[in-house]
Amino acid sequence: MSEVRTRFAPSPTGYMHIGGMRTALFNWLWARHTGGKFILRIDDTDRQRNVEEALRPILAAFRWLDLGWDEGPEIGGPHGPYFQSQRGEIYQSAVQKLLVAKKAYRDFETPAEVQSQREAADKEKRPFISSRKSLELSDAEIERFVAESRPHVIRFLVPRGTTVALHDVVRGHVEWDASLIADPVIMRGDGTPLYNFATVVDDAAMEITHVIRAEEHLSNTPPQILMHQALGHTLPVFAHVPFVTAPGTTKKLSKREIKKYRENPKFRKMFEDADRVFPQIGLGSSETLNPIMVEYYEKIGFLPHAVFNSLARIGWSLDDRTEFMTRETIVENFTLERIVKNPAGLDPDKLYSFQTHWMGQLSVEDKVARVLPYLIQAELVGQSPDAAEREHVTRVVQALGERLKVASDILEARDFFVADDVLEYDEATFRKRMTREGTPERLRRFREQLASVEPFGPGPIEEAFRAFVDSEKIKPADLIHAVRVAVTGKSTGPGLFECLGLLGRQRSLNRIDRALSRLRP
RNA sequence: GGCCCCAUCGUCUAGCCAGGUCUAGGACAUCGGAUUUUCGAUCCGAUAACGGGGGUUCAAAUCCCCCUGGGGUCACCA
Numbered sequence: 001m002s003e004v005r006t007r008f009a010p011s012p013t014g015y016m017h018i019g020g021m022r023t024a025l026f027n028w029l030w031a032r033h034t035g036g037k038f039i040l041r042i043d044d045t046d047r048q049r050n051v052e053e054a055l056r057p058i059l060a061a062f063r064w065l066d067l068g069w070d071e072g073p074e075i076g077g078p079h080g081p082y083f084q085s086q087r088g089e090i091y092q093s094a095v096q097k098l099l100v101a102k103k104a105y106r107d108f109e110t111p112a113e114v115q116s117q118r119e120a121a122d123k124e125k126r127p128f129i130s131s132r133k134s135l136e137l138s139d140a141e142i143e144r145f146v147a148e149s150r151p152h153v154i155r156f157l158v159p160r161g162t163t164v165a166l167h168d169v170v171r172g173h174v175e176w177d178a179s180l181i182a183d184p185v186i187m188r189g190d191g192t193p194l195y196n197f198a199t200v201v202d203d204a205a206m207e208i209t210h211v212i213r214a215e216e217h218l219s220n221t222p223p224q225i226l227m228h229q230a231l232g233h234t235l236p237v238f239a240h241v242p243f244v245t246a247p248g249t250t251k252k253l254s255k256r257e258i259k260k261y262r263e264n265p266k267f268r269k270m271f272e273d274a275d276r277v278f279p280q281i282g283l284g285s286s287e288t289l290n291p292i293m294v295e296y297y298e299k300i301g302f303l304p305h306a307v308f309n310s311l312a313r314i315g316w317s318l319d320d321r322t323e324f325m326t327r328e329t330i331v332e333n334f335t336l337e338r339i340v341k342n343p344a345g346l347d348p349d350k351l352y353s354f355q356t357h358w359m360g361q362l363s364v365e366d367k368v369a370r371v372l373p374y375l376i377q378a379e380l381v382g383q384s385p386d387a388a389e390r391e392h393v394t395r396v397v398q399a400l401g402e403r404l405k406v407a408s409d410i411l412e413a414r415d416f417f418v419a420d421d422v423l424e425y426d427e428a429t430f431r432k433r434m435t436r437e438g439t440p441e442r443l444r445r446f447r448e449q450l451a452s453v454e455p456f457g458p459g460p461i462e463e464a465f466r467a468f469v470d471s472e473k474i475k476p477a478d479l480i481h482a483v484r485v486a487v488t489g490k491s492t493g494p495g496l497f498e499c500l501g502l503l504g505r506q507r508s509l510n511r512i513d514r515a516l517s518r519l520r521p
Numbered sequence: 522g523g524c525c526c527c528a529u530c531g532u533c534u535a536g537c538c539a540g541g542u543c544u545a546g547g548a549c550a551u552c553g554g555a556u557u558u559u560c561g562a563u564c565c566g567a568u569a570a571c572g573g574g575g576g577u578u579c580a581a582a583u584c585c586c587c588c589u590g591g592g593g594u595c596a597c598c599a
Contacts, residue, residue, distance in 0.1 A: 011599050043599060111597065118595095127523050128595085153597055171526070180524065188597045195599045219525060219594045240526085243593080248532075250591055266532090266550095313533070313548090320535035321547045340534075342527050343592070350533065350549045356562085402562040465558095480558040492560035 004036030005209045009199070011043040012054035016061035016294040018346065019214070019244035019253045022311045026241055027212045028067045029312070029334040039206060040072030042083045045198050051085070061294035065304050066327075071206075079206040084198050091193040094201045094231060095154055095186065103230040104186060106142055107134045108152045130155065130183040155183040156197070156227055164222040169210075169239040169336045176222040184223045200224050204233040212239040212336070215343070216252065239336050242315050242343040253346060255292055266348055267291060273300055277408045281377035291348070301370065301407025303362075306355040313354075315344045324357050356405050367397050371410040380417035392416075395502055399494040415488045416502055420510040425489040430515075433481040433491070440519055442472060443482055447512045456505040458497040465497070486515035 008024040010016070031038035040062070044051050059073065071077025081087055098104035109131065121128035134152075137145070145152065158181045165175040186197035193201070203211060218240045228235055246253045247266035261267045274286035277300060283289060289296045297307050309325055317340070318325060318333050325333075359367070372393060375381045381389045396416045397404060404410065415423055434440065446468050453464045469476050484496050487508055493499060500508045 009599085013599090046598060114597090122522080125522060174525070176524070182595085185597050190597085192597090194597070199599090214593095215526070216593055217599095222525095242527085245592090250527095252593075315533090317534055319547090323533095323548050344533060347532055347549070353549055360562090400561090403560070405561090462558095476558055484559065490560090494560085496558060 002209065004031060004034040005039060005207055006031045006036065006212055007039040007041050007203070007206065007208050009041045009043045009202075010055075010058050011046065012051045012058065014054040014057060016058045017253075017255070018292055018294055018297075018311075021061060021065070021294050022244055022314050023212065023214050023241060024062070025065070025067065025308070025311050026239075026316070026334075026339070027210075028069075029331060030210060030212060030336060031070075032331045033334045036209070037070040038067075039077070039079075039208070040069040040082065041202060041206065042073060042085075043195060043198070044083055044085045045193055045195060051083070057293075057295055061298075064294070064298050065308055084193070084202065087198070087202065088191070088193075090205060091187070091198060091201055092191070094197075095193075098156065098186075098230060099154070101230070102157070104154055104156050105132075105135055105183075106146070106152045107155045107183075107185075108137070108145055108150055109133060110151075127180045128182055129160075129180065130158075132157075132183070151189045153185045153189055154187040156186050156223065156230070158183050158223065158226060164225050166221060166225060166238060168218075168221075169237060170242075170339045170341060171218070171240055174218070174221075178222070178226065181222060181226075186227070196220055196223055197227060200227040200231070200233070203236055204228065204231065208236050210237045210239060210336075212241060214243045215240045216243055239339065241339050242341060244314055245343045245345040247345055247348055249345065250343060252343070253292055258290060258292070261290070261292070262286070270296070270300075270348055273408075277411060280411055281374055281408075299408075301374065301409070302351075302355055303358045303370075306351070306358040309358065310351045310354040313350075314346065315340045324354070352405065356402070359405060360402060364394060364398055367404060367407075368394050370407040371397060371404070374408050374410050375417065378411055378414070380411075380414055392502075399498045399502055401494070403494070413493070415490065415493075416499075420507055420514060423489050423511060423514070425485065425515075425518075426491060429485050429491040430489075430518075433485045434515060434519060436482075439479070439482050440516055442474070442479055443486065443512060444516060445472075446479060446483065447509060447516075450500075450505070450512075451509060453505070456501065458495070458501040461500050462497040483512070487511040 006027040008020075008027050010020065010024075028038045030036070042051070042055060055073065062069065069075070071079060072082045076082070095104060099106075107130075114131075117131055118128045158178055160179040162178045163175050164178050165173065167173055184196055185194055187193050202208075221238060221240070225235065243252045245251055246257065246261060247264055249264075251257075262271050270291040271286040274289060274291075274296065278285050278289060283299055289299055291297070294307075298304075305327065308327060309330070312325070312330050312334075313323065316334070316338055318329070318338070362370075368390070372381070372385065372390075375393065376383060376385070381393065385393065396413055397410070400409070400413055418424075434443075446465070449464050449468050450461070453460050465476070465480075469479060472479075480496055481491070484493070484499070485491060487503060488499055494502075503511070
């Protein structure tokens with residue numbers, strides 16, 4: 001069997017769609033599984049400015065997930081160029097071939113005419129097919145029109161009366177009646193090709209063996225097959241994989257629905273995280289980066305492999321129980337046959353469970369490395385943290401333990417980094433925990449105990465606390481919450497004695513003093 | 522609306538092709554319990570599904586038909 005060649009063909013839109021990434025991943029996996037090649041081709045037939053800029057986030061997403069391409073932008077390859085905008089001549093010659101063979105024709109009908117035919121068909125409830133009026137023109141007339149530069153497009157002549165059949169690797173046998181298919185425009189008036197045609201020409205020219213793409217392309221497969229046949233190409237294997245749906249819905253995940261997604265109960269948290277985290281690190285908000293973009297996950301601090309693993313499980317499974325898989329395991333076991341037929345939703349909860357798992361596999365040093373850029377960006381540590389700062393970060397990360405799920409969660413622990421006099425308090429918690437009858441007095445007495453704990457570490461602090469609580473004849477809970485809110489400003493976080501140890505004696509005392517002073521009007 | 526695709530717990534899925542071992546398995550979520558100074562994590566447990574109707578068969582989640590429901594797509598976008 002010849003070498004497997006798969007491709008992903010993004011158009012430069014300025015961001016990488018998470019659903020598209022899943023499809024790209026499947027292409028990459030199949031190439032890697034078979035020892036074949038994965039090609040990146042840029043579909044920029046729609047005249048666009050700033051292709052390079054619009055492509056950058058897409059290539060960055062592939063790099064982030066470490067999905068290397070064997071041919072494509074930046075690296076080239078034997079079947080280049082890999083930008084459709086640079087392949088004009090190739091399309092031109094394919095069109096000529098079809099024109100000469102009378103398998104395509106120049107259509108001089110205006111867009112308005114075609115549009116009204118379409119509407120008429122719609123009204124009469126019959127399928128719209130091309131009028132083919134231009135086919136009645138004599139060769140001489142066509143020549144004259146062309147010489148006059150009369151505006152026209154080139155359409156592919158669909159062979160009516162035939163059946164187009166496809167054996168799709170994931171769908172099985174699918175067929176269409178070609179008589180119901182309108183002649184697709186393959187070239188615009190200005191000589192630029194349309195997607196459906198460019199894809200056919202390029203897939204053949206680049207010797208793509210497997211076209212693995214989302215199910216929404218199933219309906220433009222019949223004309224593509226017809227064109228492949230007209231051009232004398234060997235058909236690639238088609239695998240139409242299910243599209244990715246929005247959380248909790250059965251509808252395709254789409255950037256047009258962003259507004260709705262903000263209200264989606266499953267999605268909402270991700271938008272809220274964006275609005276909390278991104279402003280702190282100078283990356284805008286959920287308006288600039290949202291969870292349908294791969295970049296969102298990178299910037300919120302997901303592990304690439306958590307996203308990789310999670311994406312691989314959307315529409316594919318290894319067996320009846322395996323969830324956590326290394327890249328090697330996935331590559332080794334990935335087959336097209338095990339791709340599921342029905343659409344699968346992106347589930348933020350599940351994504352987080354993958355993230356928690358893989359984050360848990362990281363060493364403290366690795367976590368510190370991932371967390372540091374956030375602290376620097378948020379100016380919670382210096383631009384180039386010194387040894388003492390790094391040591392402090394390490395201790396905080398250690399104390400945080402499994403609470404640190406994504407790297408940006410470190411920003412939730414900002415109370416360990418800010419100065420004592422600017423610590424912010426959660427007012428509801430502060431009121432609840434600090435104002436109880438007798439609490440301030442007890443806190444003051446405990447503060448005096450704390451002042452002489454030696455050494456000032458979690459163990460001795462806890463001992464002192466227990467002893468104090470006993471002597472006061474109260475339960476630990478009667479005081480512990482007050483101490484917590486006094487020194488961290490919050491009701492949640494690592495163990496209190498660890499928190500105190502982390503802050504050190506002086507800062508702990510400062511914070512208790514400050515909390516007490518806030519109580520006096 | 523035409524054409525096409527899809528249908529197992531709330532979600533992602535295993536099982537279906539080669540019918541029995543499926544009183545349908547796993548994971549996420551949810552709810553309980555244990556642990557705990559809070560949160561988180563962890564451990565234990567529970568709830569929870571074959572869309573409906575006909576066939577075929579000794580036997581159907583698995584095969585066939587119909588219905589219903591959901592979705593995709595119908596551009597000189599990709």
